[in-house]
Structure formats: structure tokens, C-alpha cells
Amino acid sequence: MTDFWKVHALSLATTLGVAYILCAIFDALFPPFGLLAALAPASPWPISGSLLAFLAGFVLFTAAGFVLGALYGIAKGFWSKRLR
Numbered sequence: 001m002t003d004f005w006k007v008h009a010l011s012l013a014t015t016l017g018v019a020y021i022l023c024a025i026f027d028a029l030f031p032p033f034g035l036l037a038a039l040a041p042a043s044p045w046p047i048s049g050s051l052l053a054f055l056a057g058f059v060l061f062t063a064a065g066f067v068l069g070a071l072y073g074i075a076k077g078f079w080s081k082r083l084r
Helices: 005-029 035-042 051-079
Strands: none
Touching: 005 035, 005 051
């Protein structure tokens, strides 16, 4: 039960990674209308436009998923404790 946050981190990282791939496919099919095209100017790293940008964006979104999932799992574990 101590590794409960890892389940949340892995599931959220997987979800964000798949979401990034779907957004990248949408951006490739409809270039001016994609979510990544809108996020690209605000990103410190390239996240759309080339293979290197795709890999950088995928790693960035997956790492963000792990961080958010770990925070969610830790917070859920903290707030779900019962007072005695």
C-alpha cells in the first residue's frame, strides 16, 4: 500500500503520453488548428514541427504525467487517512 501513488503516476503519465500522441496526429493532419500548435509558443522546448520536437514533447508530457500522478497519489493517501 505504500506504493499506491505509483499506480496513479503511471496511469496519468500513460494518459498524458497517449493524449500527446493523439494531439500530434491531429496537428499533423490539421496544422493550424491543433492544441500543440497553440501550446508551442509558450513551451520552452520545441513540442511540434519535427521528429525531435515530437520526442521532446512526448517526454515532457510523460514527465508531467508522472509528477501530477505522484502528487495526486500522495494527496489522496494523505486525505484518505481516518482520524482516530
